[in-house]
Amino acid sequence: xxxxxxxxxxxxxxxxxxxxxxxxxxxxxxxxxxxxxxxxxxxxxxxxxxxxxxxxxxxxxxxxxxxxxxxxxxxxxxxxxxxxxxxxxxxxxxxxxxxxxxxxxxxxxxx
Amino acid sequence: xxxxxxxxxxxxxxxxxxxxxxxxxxxxxxxxxxxxxxxxxxxxxxxxxxxxxxxxxxxxxxxxxxxxxxxxxxxxxxxxxxxxx
Numbered sequence: 001x002x003x004x005x006x007x008x009x010x011x012x013x014x015x016x017x018x019x020x021x022x023x024x025x026x027x028x029x030x031x032x033x034x035x036x037x038x039x040x041x042x043x044x045x046x047x048x049x050x051x052x053x054x055x056x057x058x059x060x061x062x063x064x065x066x067x068x069x070x071x072x073x074x075x076x077x078x079x080x081x082x083x084x085x086x087x088x089x090x091x092x093x094x095x096x097x098x099x100x101x102x103x104x105x106x107x108x109x110x111x
Numbered sequence: 112x113x114x115x116x117x118x119x120x121x122x123x124x125x126x127x128x129x130x131x132x133x134x135x136x137x138x139x140x141x142x143x144x145x146x147x148x149x150x151x152x153x154x155x156x157x158x159x160x161x162x163x164x165x166x167x168x169x170x171x172x173x174x175x176x177x178x179x180x181x182x183x184x185x186x187x188x189x190x191x192x193x194x195x196x
Binding site for chain 1: 123159171
């Protein structure tokens, strides 16, 4: 699967749920390429902005779309990576802020 | 003139890391960069210990500029730490 195909599949699946791709398409394509890279590396599409542990059980919460997307989009209008955003965020109705990491600290690094 | 040594702990797939590196490039800042996701497991573990000490938040990017640590892509903090106007 290439980035364009992934874009179309996810757009079709996620927009009806109220999650839109950031209108900055080059950024979205970079992030989607990151998802494909992680799929090759780990066998699952781990969040490109977090360090995956190469363990699908450990990383279940950060397999994109991560479990933090919904509360982040509800609170900030965007997910942590700025991949998925709300319609209002794309329309500039929500001031873009740096979305803080919501993943629990003890899950972030597995040494 | 760049006043201090700059090191970026990054993930090669991360948008905030990319923004940070692009910003530093635009500002003409020299920096060392470690892409953690590309390291072999042993090296990765060592570097993660290092990052944990520098940034207890354990997130990316982590930028070390002299004795300052900037977590995330924070233009204003980077400018201040690097003396960029």
